[in-house]
Amino acid sequence: MIHLLTWLFAALFVIVVVGWYLSYTAARLDRLHVRLSGTLAALDARLVRRAEAALELANSGLLDGATSLILAVASVDSLESPDEYGEAREMAESQLTEALDASLSRHTVEALRARGAVGDEHLARIVSSCTRVQLARRFHNDAVTDVRRVRRKWAIRIFRLAGHTPLPRTIEFDDEMPEHLSREPAAG
């Protein structure tokens, strides 16, 4: 009888420990998923702001017609790209980066600076929105790395603690600052 009780308590103990571990791991994963959804939304907002800044510059009348058109098309493509991240979205963002780099050539940047405050303001907005896109993407991908590492844990796979949440993947697109803006000493 005593023998049986000992076993019963031992089993109960194991169940409690496993239960605690599972609940702890689930909470940890939950927190990571919340962080992930936040970083993704922040990246989204930053990309929209970058595209808006580019579109405003394109429509400002400060650029020549051809450059305006390149920039406007790329900005609108970015703004109208699907909400979900996937190849199409990443392509659109890379293309906007490319369009910004191509439009803001050395001559264009000099010409904008020569316009005084109006030009400076546009350039400052582009610089700041590009920096923030870089930060947001870096922080989102950090969160993705953390989530993926935790979801490799056996407890999470066996007990399906992640539910039906799809495994996140890092978001990859070119987010380099336009070359002739990155040399600005005041960039930041």
Added chain:
Amino acid sequence: MRIGIVCPYSFDVPGGVQFHVRDLAEYLIGQGHQVSVLAPADSETTLPDYVVSAGRATAVRYNGSVARLNFGPVAAAKVNRWLDAGEFDVLHLHEPVTPSVSVLALMAADGPIVATFHTSMVRSRSMQAAFPIFRPSLEKIAGRIAVSEDARRTVTTHIGGDAVVIPNGVFVERFAHARRRPAWTGTPTRPTIAFLGRMGEPRKGLPVLAAALPAVLAQVPGLRVLVAGPGDPDEITEGMPAEVVQALDFLGAVTDEDKAVLLASVDVYVAPNTGGESFGIILIEAMSAGACVLASDISAFSRVLDGGRSGALFRNEQPGDLAAGLLSLLRDPARRDALAVAGRRRAARFDWSVVADQIVAVYETVIEGRLAARSEPRTGWNRLLHGGAGR
């Protein structure tokens, strides 16, 4: 913005991280933010009014050097009270894996957290062993900053993920306005060079410089070497040749103003550090003051000097190469001036006005991410185990 900054090292003693925290806090306050800094400090130490003491620090050997840290249940309670009272929009932790108040704050906090990594860690084995304990806490950090590529490599290899590199800041203006002092200014026959730093610490490289001096003195007998920094001169000069001892001029520990004046006055500033530097703030200070820099080619220095374009480099721990580099600079005033000009331009990139703006952009990104976080569809297990809690 309400910003809480945590510094793991004691404010009783000077140090790179402490200065970084102090300058960042003062710059942010100047920009109109509300800033509170939590750091260990003795009750006797007078602190700026934005610093809250986390209590007395204990000297502990950690990661290869002795650091004054703060830990234990009393410190943990203090950290909790500070967090509760602060209601910060963002919490900025420095060196979050140093066993001090940063770790305590990381474990206790729940909000947008930014962390800055300063060191390039050498003792990776022991760190690796400790990481599983920290791992869940480290996952709370939403934005990671590394002060240099070396520090970033530490993050990517030991913690995983990545970090944005935002360098240490310098108040360039404070150094740029330094005037030369005749007593420290070199003449064609008696040129001056400067060494700065704790002279008793071998990795600051004074022995390398001393070993290079006989060869330099043979060509330039009038050379004066101004050594500024704490330490005992008698202990250092023991066993050195007489002509070297004669060339050395010990200034002792100098104030920040004197440091700027010294850097502005000398012909060449020599930084022979042999390693353990993850950044090289002193080089930026020297460049801001308009000094011509000759530094060892350890990776941190090489990056700050833009691969040798903003200052001269010599092969690390090679006194012969140091001597050759120093002699060629002493003989070529035009090159010294060119390097000084290039250095000033380079230093502008590290001014606090540039650096702090980038840090604020990180704060804003992290805060935005937190506000935008929506509730995930909860899984069966989560619902079962937590009900409504945990958010």
